[in-house]
Amino acid sequence: MISPKKKQLGRSVSIVGAGMSNFGAYKDKTNRDIFVDAFRDMIDHMDNGIDISDIEAGYLGNYSADLFEGQGHTAPIVADWLGLTPAPITRIENACASSGSALREGVMAIASGLYDVVLVGGVEKMTDLPTEGVTDVLASAADGLYEVPAGFTFPGIYGALAKAHMEEYETNLDHLLKVGIKNHNNGALNPKAQFNTTIKSLMDRRISRAQERGESVPQWNNEMDFLNDERANPWIAWPLRLYDCAPITDGGACLLLVASEIADGFTSKPIEIVGTGQATGRPLHSAEELTSLSATKYAASQAYDMAGISPSQVDVVEVHDCFTIAEIVASEDLGFFSPGEGPRAADEGRTALSGDRPINTSGGLKAKGHPVGASGVAQVIEIYHQLRGEAGERQISRKLPELGLTHNVGGTGGTCVVNIFRRN
Amino acid sequence: MAEHITKEFNAASFYEYLREGKFMGVRCVSCGQLAVEARAICQSCHSTEVIWVEFSGKGQLATFTCISIVPQSMAEKGYGRDNPYCSGIVMLDEGPRISARILNVDTLNPQGIKIGMKMQLELEDLSEGIPVLAFRPD
Numbered sequence: 001m002i003s004p005k006k007k008q009l010g011r012s013v014s015i016v017g018a019g020m021s022n023f024g025a026y027k028d029k030t031n032r033d034i035f036v037d038a039f040r041d042m043i044d045h046m047d048n049g050i051d052i053s054d055i056e057a058g059y060l061g062n063y064s065a066d067l068f069e070g071q072g073h074t075a076p077i078v079a080d081w082l083g084l085t086p087a088p089i090t091r092i093e094n095a096c097a098s099s100g101s102a103l104r105e106g107v108m109a110i111a112s113g114l115y116d117v118v119l120v121g122g123v124e125k126m127t128d129l130p131t132e133g134v135t136d137v138l139a140s141a142a143d144g145l146y147e148v149p150a151g152f153t154f155p156g157i158y159g160a161l162a163k164a165h166m167e168e169y170e171t172n173l174d175h176l177l178k179v180g181i182k183n184h185n186n187g188a189l190n191p192k193a194q195f196n197t198t199i200k201s202l203m204d205r206r207i208s209r210a211q212e213r214g215e216s217v218p219q220w221n222n223e224m225d226f227l228n229d230e231r232a233n234p235w236i237a238w239p240l241r242l243y244d245c246a247p248i249t250d251g252g253a254c255l256l257l258v259a260s261e262i263a264d265g266f267t268s269k270p271i272e273i274v275g276t277g278q279a280t281g282r283p284l285h286s287a288e289e290l291t292s293l294s295a296t297k298y299a300a301s302q303a304y305d306m307a308g309i310s311p312s313q314v315d316v317v318e319v320h321d322c323f324t325i326a327e328i329v330a331s332e333d334l335g336f337f338s339p340g341e342g343p344r345a346a347d348e349g350r351t352a353l354s355g356d357r358p359i360n361t362s363g364g365l366k367a368k369g370h371p372v373g374a375s376g377v378a379q380v381i382e383i384y385h386q387l388r389g390e391a392g393e394r395q396i397s398r399k400l401p402e403l404g405l406t407h408n409v410g411g412t413g414g415t416c417v418v419n420i421f422r423r424n
Numbered sequence: 425m426a427e428h429i430t431k432e433f434n435a436a437s438f439y440e441y442l443r444e445g446k447f448m449g450v451r452c453v454s455c456g457q458l459a460v461e462a463r464a465i466c467q468s469c470h471s472t473e474v475i476w477v478e479f480s481g482k483g484q485l486a487t488f489t490c491i492s493i494v495p496q497s498m499a500e501k502g503y504g505r506d507n508p509y510c511s512g513i514v515m516l517d518e519g520p521r522i523s524a525r526i527l528n529v530d531t532l533n534p535q536g537i538k539i540g541m542k543m544q545l546e547l548e549d550l551s552e553g554i555p556v557l558a559f560r561p562d
Contacts, residue, residue: 150523151511159489
């Protein structure tokens with residue numbers, strides 16, 4: 001066995017541009033149209049502009065346009081629609097971590113010295129299929145030979161993880177709901193979020209609609225009443241309910257990566273990628289623990305080591321909250337809280353925008369939306385804006401954050417990518 | 425555990441055994457590691473010398489979920505919002521864990537389903553093309 005050495009990039013890589021489509025349901029747009037929206041948003045917001053022909057290569061995260069839209073081989077099609085041919089563009093598929101992995105490929109391509117300017121991004125068009133169809137496509141990221149035949153859906157596996165966490169620690173259903181309320185509070189401040197609204201507003205809207213129609217008016221005193229009402233918040237995979245699950249979303253996101261030595265030609269505020277890690281994990285039944293995703297721990301450890309920092313130094317974090325329990329588990333696996341402390345931290349508001357450990361200031365996958373192949377890069381976009389002090393009403397205000405971290409999971413921990421970013 | 429050396433190490437063999445009423449997995453000859461899935465390479469020591477072993481079919485419930493939003497295949501069997509089904513992870517008495525359908529539990533009252541419950545292999549549903557690995561409370 002080769003002895004492990006400290007992993008370092010061959011040279012420094014920075015982000016100098018970021019763009020994102022609106023996240024939501026867009027009936028008349030295909031994959032390529034959505035990614036064009038993200039790309040145009042990036043081009044329009046480059047600090048010093050960019051000549052598109054300077055982009056030398058690209059990596060595109062896309063989980064399953066094949067099954068969602070009947071379109072395979074999406075990378076060259078997207079490249080053509082952006083006007084990037086003949087630059088090589090490669091599609092990366094790692095389920096919901098597809099664009100987190102695409103970002104890493106882009107970083108390594110520049111660090112290797114091969115390219116100086118690389119586009120990375122992700123896109124997914126999910127809303128053409130009915131919910132059962134989307135459930136089937138997402139389940140194909142699980143083990144089709146041993147998990148899916150047992151009836152497991154994607155929410156089902158996270159439901160089983162949640163139940164194990166509840167059994168091992170003092171985690172309860174209210175803790176899960178509080179993660180969702182917090183992420184919607186943040187999403188309400190994000191104009192690109194699919195749910196640009198609080199759960200309180202959604203509740204008030206249902207009450208006023210019932211009043212207008214002369215129907216019996218629900219007696220909800222607060223958000224927790226609303227979320228504990230099975231008619232408003234039905235079970236998906238016990239102990240997870242509708243408001244514990246990220247929505248089905250269309251969306252795209254992209255970043256422009258360059259060798260740090262040329263970054264100041266593009267912007268005076270580049271964001272450096274100072275740590276990157278990726279690991280794989282097993283299906284939940286053969287995982288090391290039922291209350292944790294081991295791939296998160298391995299990927300995080302690589303990223304922290306490369307960056308030379310500890311979890312407590314991170315100022316702003318986007319974690320992969322495809323389900324509310326996933327945010328709680330990630331907050332423990334990433335070392336922000338000890339095992340079992342995650343639920344209490346969520347309950348006490350420590351992870352809120354105003355808390356001491358803000359998580360998912362963008363609204364997270366829960367409120368911002370979860371176009372699976374785009375989510376990894378969309379997380380980085382929030383960190384990019386936070387570190388540059390341009391996150392608007394969502395800006396962390398205690399101090400301008402210096403270090404940010406993203407955590408992107410594919411499937412139920414089959415893949416995990418962790419990246420760490422620094423403002424220079 | 426009776427030992428067999430007849431079939432190739434893949435899922436087709438696993439389910440073929442199940443259809444024959446045998447709950448088979450693999451054991452690493454080199455380190456003794458057990459797996460329910462028919463793996464040709466040991467997860468623990470990477471040895472490729474593995475053999476089939478038969479499990480007792482007894483274990484305990486490690487975790488579970490009751491699924492209300494169901495895939496199309498389960499909707500066709502009548503499961504759904506008003507009739508959720510239970511999927512779980514069973515830890516076998518021999519050690520390894522595996523995903524399985526959990527039968528004979530009240531899926532409308534999941535609070536009554538307890539982690540640690542004794543489980544017994546249920547080979548009822550062998551009629552289908554691919555048999556389902558299922559357990560029921562023992």
